[in-house]
Structures are given as structure tokens and as C-alpha cells.
Amino acid sequence: MEWTGGATGAVRRHGGAAVRAVRRAWTEPGRERDLTVQAGKAALAACVAWAVAGWWLQAPMAFVAPWVAVVLVESTVYRSLVHGLQQLAAIAVGTVVATVVALVLDSTMVAMAVVLPAVVLLAQWQRLGSQGICAATGALFVLTNGQVTLATSGARIAEAAFGAVVGITVNAVIRPPVYLRDTRAALTDAAREAQEILEAVADGLDGGEWDGHAAGEWHERALRLGRLVDQARSAIGWSRESMRGNHRGRGTAAVCPPGKAYDDALAVLDHVAVHTAGVTRTVQETASHNDKTARPGPRIAGLYAGFLRHTVRAIGLYGQTRFAETGTEQSADGALREAVEDLHRSLDELHRRLPGAVADDPDALATHGALLAQARRLADQLVQD
Template sequence: MSIRVGTSGTPKTPGEPETSGTEGAGARWAEAVRREAGAAGRAVRAAWAGPGRERDLVVQSLKAALAAALAWFVASDWLNDPMALMAPWVALVLVQATVYGSLRQAAQQWTAICVGTLLASAAQALTGNTLGALALSVPLLMLLAHWPRFGDQGIYAATTAVFTLASGAVSVSAVGHRVGQAALGAVIGVAVNALVLPPVHLRDVRENLAALTREAGEALHAVAAGLRDGEWDTATAADWSRRADRLERRCEGLRSARSWSRESLRLTAGPLRALHRVPLDVPPESEDARWGRVSDHVTALTRTLAVAADDDRAPAPPRAEALRIYARLLALIGDACAAQSERFLDAGAAAGGVEGFEAGRAEEEMEELRGRLQHSLRDHAGEGAAHTAVLGTLLLQAENLWVEALPGARRENRAE
């Protein structure tokens, strides 16, 4: 078949329509717009459907607009300020994700505004020229913007200096007026954030815990399916390792969510939290540690299987019959993880236990499977250390997963 080259240099077959570079770019832009519109539509539907991150963003946006409007009303209509700009500006940006964050950033931003206003006014008085004052004050303020004490609010020192010099109001009364306006906006912004549906980030802890337990169960089910079918090699083991890596990233997300949860509970009164209609019985931090250990055990399990699948390594995989028994054991532990994930999403349920999963019957079957694996381990011992090492390591890791995923099993083992 003959090949011809289009205008873009790409080989084309006969009958394929010509597309110019402009048409291709237009199609890509249209596809990008379509994807963004679809994402926006999904976000709107999620915000309408019920509580979640999307609705939290809507609430925070409306609160920021309310704070700005209220600050403008107080400064312009109540205090008769002809240039009521600073107060709504500060109030708008101080409606943060937590009340504590709003208060901390209010202090940082107000200090930055004071420094910027004072330094710009001093530079104007010293040089007598706006351009000279800008050249003298802004470089120093940009250096101060990186001072850790300012956090991410340091840039407001430089922007305030530019605004001060551009307005030409550098007298002592103008400086005091501008600083007072910033303080008014900070008070209004923090007050609106604290008193109107204060943000409480406990839902994220539940969602991250549920996602971690669900993905741990999915990883165990994937390993169990591969071992049961006997169709696994280095590529399959690498895929299992990637699943384990995703669990570690889930653990990092859980740690971040827990940090946000602790911060959101600071400086928020109990009755005000109740207005947010967020369940306050968040799972304890001990659950984070427990499922973090489960993630570590899954990672160790997949690494052992990766070593066993490598033909260039000394350890050899166990016999197929032992692997099928082991696969059933992993599947039961994966079922326990999946049931616990559903329980974490049930805000009214306690943290411990696995509702909807017959833990007693599962533990009985696990005990029977463990006994069969121990018997198989003795049989493997007669075939040499290579087979015994892998099966013994896998059995130990499964028992570690068992006692973490099923706390009742842990108590029984301790009693034994």
C-alpha cells in the first residue's frame, strides 16, 4: 500500500482526510473544554446531592463573599469611608479552611500590611518621589515576604506598599487609617468564618480511612486471584507492588487529613460545630496506626512474591496447592478489609469490629487454613530451604495481616 505524507509530515494512508494544524489544535481545545465542562458539571451535581468537598467549597465561597460585603458595608456606609477598599479585601482572603488558620493568617497579614504601609510611607518621605520610594521599599519588602514568620502572607507587605504609594496617601493619618481598615477586615473575616458554619474537616478522615482499607482489601484480592489461578510472573508481581505503593500514598493522605481535622477543631465551639452537621465521632488515631501497619504488611507480602517470581533469585515459590490455600486466606482477610471500609463510612458505627462480615466464621476458616499451611510448610521443609523460606515468610505476613484486620483474632492469639 502506498503511503503519502500530509502537511504535518505524518504518514497518511490513501482515503484518510486531510487535517490542518489549525483544525487539530481546535479539536484539542474543544476536547479540553468538553472535559472541563464535564468536571464542572460533576462538581455541581455533587454539591447539590449532599455533603462533601464540593459543597464545602461552595459554602466557603459564599462565606468569603458575605465577609467582603459586610466589611464594605461597615467601612463605607457605617463609618463613611470614601475609600473602603482595605477592609473588604482583607476580610475576603481571611475566610480560610479552618478558624484557627483564619486567625493565624489574620495576624500574619495584618503585620505584613503594617510593615508595608509604614516602610512605603517612610520611603516616600525620604525620597519625595513615588518611583524612588518604590525602588527603595519594594526590594526590601519582597525579601521580607520570604520570612517564615509571615507564612504565605508576606507578599501582602509589598502589594500594600505599591497600593499606598499609588494612592498618594502617605501621611500619618492615612497610614493609621489604612492599618485600621485592615484590622477591621481581619476581625470581620475571622468572625464570619468562626460564627457562620465553621469549617470542620472530620469527613476527610473517614473517607481516607475507608479508601485505605478498601484499597488494602482490593490489593489482597488481586494477589489472591493471581495465586489461585497460578498465572503470575514478575510483571504480575510488579503490578502488586504498585498497588502496595498506592497504599503508602493513601497513608500520607490520611496523615494530612488527620492534621486538618485536629486544626479544624481548634477554636470552634461545640454548638457551632453542630451547625455544620458533620459527625464528630471521628475514628481514633489508633485506627490510622493499625491500618498503616496493614499497609506495611501488604508491601512486605508483595515484595516477597516479587522475589519468588524472579528466576534469578534463590528463593523459589511454594507448590501450587499451598498457594491456593494461601490465596483463600488472603481473600478472607481482603473481605474483612472491605467490610471495615464500609463501616468507616457509617458515621454512626463504632470504630472497632467488622459489621456485615461474619468474623467468627471467617476466623474459624482462617484457623483451619493456617493449620493446613503449617502442615504444608513441614512438607516443603523436605524439599530444601528455598521453598520453605518463601512459604514461611508468606505465612508470617498473612498472620500479621490477620491480627491487624481482625482485632478479635488478635485477642484470641494473645489468650493462646
């Protein structure tokens, strides 16, 4: 009964997630809709390839065309083209080698024993990339499909070429994938998470809370922030690749490839992630310290909390000037300059006040020095930019 209940709960969770994904795909743009469109395009490419090769021309190996077409509706137009060329090369090589060996040896089993090790090794050739295994697939199609002739092998290569043309054309012409929305979302998510972490730390310090458990949670979130920045870096790469050979971006400011502004934002967020982790680590170590004299007093903690809140505001405005939707940059630019000035004044105040607040205690000196150092590092990128 316990196993049945667990299985039922898992089915409900996954079923609910599937229903929500379908609803999002229907109601709003996003990853779910993009995946749905790509699936439909793959099916369309396969149907077109089969209709021409199998139904109209009645080619002897017509199944090869829709098979190649469906796998070449790739995540980007550029990737479809590159993988298409690699796959064609691999299929052609595997087909030619298997045909020649089979005709010479006149034995399928012996030919398979000779050909397969060679084409599997060929699959590791770097120039064929992830499509190298298609050399072995092409060879198997030759050796396991009855009588081997030059005509059937030539037809198989021609059908693969036709399927590749269909797949690449469908992917390039019909709503080619663009990942700029994913890039903006990834950068925005990273910036928002940094703001939320620093805001939580500021609230804790302002309220005089030095709870070890809460500080540990802040630090865990700060460590995960680094992974969000890595996801943003990956999304920028996908965005640039998705615009290569993509007609949707031509002459449209809303879908221009990410440029230096995105790179600058990524560099800043990378520093913010590292130094946010440094701040939370210092707070966690201080909170878990048994000696309460090492902790900053309420006035210094409140001042540091104010600095963190200025940082939160600056990060939010920085995001609006770098990777928000078009049209918000100018309105946020002036506010960002003001926020950076406030951040600088707050940091200068910390420099003036923290040294005088240090007691004659090495632990207190270490805590105050670490907080001041992390504040300086956290502010540097935003202040300089």
C-alpha cells in the same frame, strides 16, 4: 484538524467533569458542596466589608477591607484567625515603614528603593508565615497611592483590621468548615483499597494464576496504597485543625475531633500498606521467575489465598469498629474478634503446612519463607489489636 480534535476532546472532558462537580454539589454533601459554600462565604464577607467601609463610611481606602475579608475565609476557622493576625501584623509593619520613609525622603521612587528590599526580607520572617508578603503589599499601597499622610496610612490599617474581623467572623459563624467526613472517607478509601488488592491476589493464587503482568499491577496498586494512607494522615490533621474554634462540633458526637481510634486505625493501615506491598512484591517476583518449581503448589497457594481472604474480612471489620459512622462499632466488634480468631488459625495452619511443602530448592525455600514472613507481618497488627 488533529489539534482541533484533541482540543475539542479536552474541552468535553473538562466540561463534563465540571458538570458532574456541580451536580454533586447540588445533590449530596461532599467536597464540592464544601468548596461552593466557602466560595459563597468569601463573596459574602467581601460584600459586607465593602458595604460598611466603602458605601456607609466612605473610607478613603475602602478596597482594603473587602480584599482582606475575602482572603481570610480560610479552609479552617483556626487558620483564618492565625492568618488574620499574621496578615494584619505584616500590613501594619509594611504601612508604617513605608509611611515613615516616604515622609522623611519626600520622594516616592527613592522611598520605594529603600523600603521594598527591607519589607521583602521581612516577609521571610517565620512568625509571619505565608502572610509575610503582605508587608510588601502594604508598603506598595502607601507608595503608589498618591500623597502619603499619617491619616491615610492609619485609615488603611484600620480598614485592613475591619476586613479581617469580617472575614474571620463570617468563616466562624456561617457553617464553619469541618473535615471529619473527609477523614472518614480517606480512611475508608485506604482500607477498601487494601481489601481489594488482597482479594485480587487471593483470587489469582486460588485459581493457580501466576501471571507476571497481573502480579505487576497488584504491586503497583499496593505501592499507591501507601499514598492513600498518607492522604488519610493529612486528613486527620485537617480534621483536628478544623475543630479548633468551631462551634459546630460542640456537644455533637457526630462531629467530634478524631481521637486515638483514628490514630490507631492509621497506624494499622500504615502497616497493612507496607506489608501488602511486601506480599505483592513476593508474588510478582515469584510470577516472573522462570523456574516454576519455586512457586507454591495448588494446595499451599489455596491455603495462602484463604489467609488473605481472612485478612480482607478482618480489615473491613476493623474499619467499621474504628472509623465508621457512629452506631456500627458495637455490632462489628464481635464479628471482628471472630475474624481475628479465624485469621490467627489460618496463620497457624500456614506455619504448620508451609515448611513441609518446601522442596530441596533454594528458590522454593526463599519463596515459601518470604510468603510466610509477609503473612506473619500482615497479621500481627490486627491480631494484637
